[in-house]
Amino acid sequence: MCAPDRCDARFGGRLVTDQYRADDVSLAAPAIAAPGTVQRLSARSLVVDPIKRLGTFALPLAAAFVISGHFTVDRAAYYGLAGGLLSIAYSLIRWATFRYALHDNRLDITSGLLARKSRSIPLDRIRGVDLTASPMHRLMRLVVVRVDAAAGGTGRADEGVLDAVTAAEGARLRRLLLARRSAAPAADAEAPEVAQVPGRDDQPRTVLARVRRSWFLMSPLTGAYLFAPLALLGTIWGWVAQSDTIGQRQVQGAAAWLVADPWLVGFAALAFLVLGFPIASVAMTALLNWDFTVRGTPDALELERGLLTRRHVTLERRRLRGWELVEALPARMVRAGRLRALVTGIGAESHHSRAELLPVAPVERAYALAVTTVGARPETLTAHPRAALRRRLFRAIVPWTVLAIAAFATGAPEAGVPLLALALLGIPLGVDRYRSLGHAYDGELVSVRGGSWSRRTVVLQRRAVVGWQVRQTIFQRRQQVATLVVGVGAGSGGYAATDMDADSVATFAHEVTPRWLAPFVSEEATPAEPTR
Incomplete structure (x- = not known):
């Protein structure tokens, strides 16, 4: 024992x-x-x-x-x-x-x-x-x-x-x-x-949430099973590679056909991309999450799902330590996302399958379920310093700009124009990545948010914190920012607050776990950034 x-x-x-x-x-x-x-x-x-x-x-x-x-x-x-x-x-x-x-x-x-x-x-x-x-x-x-x-x-x-x-x-x-x-x-x-x-x-048992069938149409925007058709392409490619009846002559004939009619091939590829990927995503999401229902008991959550194979997952409430909301960039346009519970005792490999509370749902429904099952939703997050914005704009703009200048200098404007367009698109992307950053602590819950293509909002109970890790590269030291990783015994094991003010890292960690960080924090706490 x-x-x-x-x-x-x-x-x-x-x-x-x-x-x-x-x-x-x-x-x-x-x-x-x-x-x-x-x-x-x-x-x-x-x-x-x-x-x-x-x-x-x-x-x-x-x-x-x-x-x-x-x-x-x-x-x-x-x-x-x-x-x-x-x-x-x-x-x-x-x-x-x-x-x-x-x-x-x-x-x-x-x-x-x-x-x-x-x-x-x-x-x-x-x-x-x-x-x-x-x-x-x-x-x-x-x-x-x-x-x-x-x-x-x-x-x-x-x-x-x-x-x-x-x-x-x-x-x-x-x-x-x-x-x-x-x-x-x-x-x-x-x-x-x-x-x-x-x-x-x-x-x-009380029904806390049930996934509507119309929500499956949002699954391509969340990225769920979006690349399922690639498995079919991989199977076909492996069959062709191992086939003795398809030789060099057949391959050369197929290549000649592609060169002779590129517009037809391009149209077929575009149709496959536009139709095949979303349809496969919706079909896979519906197959695995049909009639997804979340029921609650006084000491557990019961999750039921599946079309061919019905599955019933039981999560003990005493092991719940927080929740994670994942919002892909396209899904944020329709305010949709995926909600997962952070549960102790579940390994990182099975975390995504066993602890998924909602595979696809409107954000407000996900927030409502998270508040009901785990804890409150953070109202405001502490903004990260302007240095974090400069770092994101630099990484989103400068590499494409350098490549565009090199293309124009070498007499290849047909390559320079797309590269320059990517540099311009990097401006709103960098701003969005900065606006997604944030962290907060309200005395009970620790909140961390980051990401743009896949924005993740993580809310943890204070008792879930088992350690801290501070990361600071040479470029971060020049900008006086650092990354604080919250170590937890649930989910993926750690969640990062990227590019925090370096002077406030120890203060924030000390606020959450004062006994651990007392030797590293001065008596005068560093004031936090304004909230938004």
Whole structure:
């Protein structure tokens, strides 16, 4: 067991499918196995697993047959039968050799035939229990259980995966793992002594926000999944590069066609850019965030989303440390953005997927949800010095101007004119980047804002601050500015207030954490810049 002030801070939200919620009547009372009972995966996984594994290489194999010109019905049937038998045999061996057992203080998982692998996950190291179900799993009433353990590493190496168990068994495991984990001493000194199980069936649920379908049309402006078509282009390019039937003659013919009719090619590329990217962005956003709903209980937030695979994320309120609003430059024209919660115990890799409160929404709706769930919205931010404006104008204008002068000097005005236009566009961009800068502290919440192409407003609770870092380059020292990074145990781990007045950096940090910075601050505090 861990100390009362350290145990739960490492743990994060859980992900479960909506179809198999713990309060489902059919799953309310699954059979209870005695602690330490060795169990197998569901036998129904022998139906899903071979199909899933066969599908991973069936399409590439069929494409290889077609491209090579050796495709015949008999050959396809032969290889298909062989692949099916191998998939069934592999799945059967995997099912027969896989065991798991839930003890009072750990979860044991054993698998493998030739290379035996055993793993023991202490319950007080569990950060989250995820239940996911693909359409095939949902058809067979199965779920995949992923136990995310705080093992100090990254990726799936820190997970215990049970693929797959029945929906009732998955609900039972999730309930027991979270109940026993919550029974451990609370992580926070300010947390209640008796921890409750988030998402209990007897807790009232209130709908705090629901994403409207019309909001998906704003997703291309927020940058969400905007570059999804590039994945398709990459797949096509890889197929062409690996194809033996497309040789030098075909490539030369395609190049000649492009040169012969460049206007048609340009029109097609423009149509793909204007139509393909936004349509793909809207489709992906709707697929992953269909019927996105935020519900609140006294001690947790429940997020439900997904069209094909319904997902249910539970975030404990006692682990919420702040929120982050991301506004892309195009989205700011329609006042739209994305809202994320800053939660302790969730790694930076899964922060964007697990802690997303609103994937796309009007800014005022995002602010309203942030205030309801975490804390107040900052009314004003302290402006950064004029030196920050000069630095942004210099970086936005001077490089393009130098290139434009070089182009005109070398007799290439056709290149100089666009470069000069970019230099002129740098003026409003630099001003906007400066106006986006700001920081504030109201006695409870620390606020930091910055960025232009993607403006980020971060509001943190004071107790979330775990450290400070001051950065100052040689160019910043000449302008007497510095960057103050707020270290936190949530989200990305640190958020920067760029180009603050160098004399007020220590004063601001001392105002938030006076005991830490007392030796570095004089008795006469430096006055802050005027607010806007």
